[in-house]
Amino acid sequence: MNSNIFQDNINQLALLAAVIIFFLTVFVAGKYIKQMKTDKSTGELADENWDGIGEYKNELPSGWAYTFLGTMIWGLWYWTMGYPVDAYSQIGEYNEEVAAHTAMFESKWADADDQTLQEMGEGIFLVQCAPCHGIAGDGMGGKAADLTVWGSAAGVLATIQNGSKGLGYPMGEMPAGMLSGDAAKKVAEYVANGMKGEMPAEFGVCAGCHGMDGKGMGGMAPDLTKYGSPAFVADVLERGKKGYIGKMVSFKGRLTPIQEKAVGAYILSLSRSE
Amino acid sequence: MFHWLEQRPFFFSVGVFLVIAFAGLIEIVPDFAQASRPVAGTQPYTLLQLAGRHVYIKDSCNACHSQLIRPFKSETDRYGPYSLSGEYAYDRPFLWGSKRTGPDLHRVGEYRTTDWHENHMWEPTSVVPGSIMPAYKHMFTQNADLETAYAEALTVKKVFNVPYDQPGFTKLGSWEEAKKQALEDAKKIAADMKNKDVKEAVERGEIPEIVALIAYLNSLR
Structure with missing residues (x-):
């Protein structure tokens, strides 16, 4: 620590300025006090008089008059042309802030790895999804879909048993209990494993809407080959859903594609981490 | 003219108020009237x-x-x-x-x-x-x-x-x-x-x- 505050050059300058201002004040005040004592005014007095205080009919000092005139001209210019309509606005600052942040976000997380996406997804999930699906993602006792089984064979089985509707695909709702027993389990395994391996004969029931390849016949029904992937989650987030349990709002435009992928990665980690 | 105003303080005060109020109004009212129009699509409540x-x-x-x-x-x-x-x-x-x-x-x-x-x-x-x-x-x-x-x-x-x-x-x-x-x-x-x-x-x-x-x-x- 510097013990002597006068070694700082800003302090030196401030002190010098204070001394100058002090002497200027003394000088100017002294001049005017002396003038008030000795000055004799000249000129013609105006007619009116307030309790003995009169007023001369002197012209305005020319410096004042020109300044006043200049102010009026500047005012006209400012009013008609100079008003800073294109300069600062609160909304403009907001737009710049959002654009800068979006650009930074896009470039920073363009090739985020799965671990990063899961962590990002957890944050988004806790804010946007947890109010209905619960902090653990278990749907809080049937208030929303149980995401801890989503993406696994158990999740597909639950969908086959309970049906599904409200994603807004042209094929409409999928009734409950299209398959049951072993057949349902076999199809659930097959779909949850990415539709690889030998196709169970019972998948024919699903193919009516989802197509033999499960791709949803060009957007008529959900693409089952994407089931259990972040892309499928992103699809649900964009469409929203009015299903048998309740209604889920659409997050279209509220989450960026990277954020949707991140939520998908986190939801998958819920059912597959063990 | 100014001497005439100075001799009528109440009238002068009202005049000053009107001039300043006018300046305030033309700054505030046009923008306010524009911004408080219903946004397209805004509906009265059912x-x-x-x-x-x-x-x-x-x-x-x-x-x-x-x-x-x-x-x-x-x-x-x-x-x-x-x-x-x-x-x-x-x-x-x-x-x-x-x-x-x-x-x-x-x-x-x-x-x-x-x-x-x-x-x-x-x-x-x-x-x-x-x-x-x-x-x-x-x-x-x-x-x-x-x-x-x-x-x-x-x-x-x-x-x-x-x-x-x-x-x-x-x-x-x-x-x-x-x-x-x-x-x-x-x-x-x-x-x-x-x-x-x-x-x-x-x-x-x-x-x-x-x-x-x-x-x-x-x-x-």
Whole structure:
């Protein structure tokens, strides 16, 4: 620590300025006090008089008059042309802030790895999804879909048993209990494993809407080959859903594609981490 | 001329006031008149929504919840696009609130649903574990006051020319028509609800406060 505050050059300058201002004040005040004592005014007095205080009919000092005139001209210019309509606005600052942040976000997380996406997804999930699906993602006792089984064979089985509707695909709702027993389990395994391996004969029931390849016949029904992937989650987030349990709002435009992928990665980690 | 003014201090004071007031008015009024026009697509409240708004006011939701999203990234990320003054054109009074003990609700209809509100009003901690909001179970048994809501709608229509019953705007109609429409709207809300008492009440032709409140909250977007 510097013990002597006068070694700082800003302090030196401030002190010098204070001394100058002090002497200027003394000088100017002294001049005017002396003038008030000795000055004799000249000129013609105006007619009116307030309790003995009169007023001369002197012209305005020319410096004042020109300044006043200049102010009026500047005012006209400012009013008609100079008003800073294109300069600062609160909304403009907001737009710049959002654009800068979006650009930074896009470039920073363009090739985020799965671990990063899961962590990002957890944050988004806790804010946007947890109010209905619960902090653990278990749907809080049937208030929303149980995401801890989503993406696994158990999740597909639950969908086959309970049906599904409200994603807004042209094929409409999928009734409950299209398959049951072993057949349902076999199809659930097959779909949850990415539709690889030998196709169970019972998948024919699903193919009516989802197509033999499960791709949803060009957007008529959900693409089952994407089931259990972040892309499928992103699809649900964009469409929203009015299903048998309740209604889920659409997050279209509220989450960026990277954020949707991140939520998908986190939801998958819920059912597959063990 | 100035001597003449100086000799009439009261007249001079009034003159100064008028000149300064005029300068203020031409700065404020044109922009204000423009910005407070209804935003395209803004609709006057339906009878059911208005009754729900009365429930919102009666139970002082605005003491803890604001309805004004400021243009900051942190707010628009959480609550949606920032609020515009024209969006409040049919709010009498506006419910901006001054305090956020709970979150802002200006666009709550965008991200919460009927079934969520039902769970939340019955027992807030069942969906938001850390919530300090009290339960509002009385809303499930008390009926909404449609008469007052209709009186308000009719008053603002006649006195303030709120565009009810004009092409492209909310239909109000006579008391009987409005009541019938409100009951139809209530049935749609109740269909998404699970509470048996509420469903039965709506079947009987009553409208519990919770149904009206949810209609109002869903209209906030």
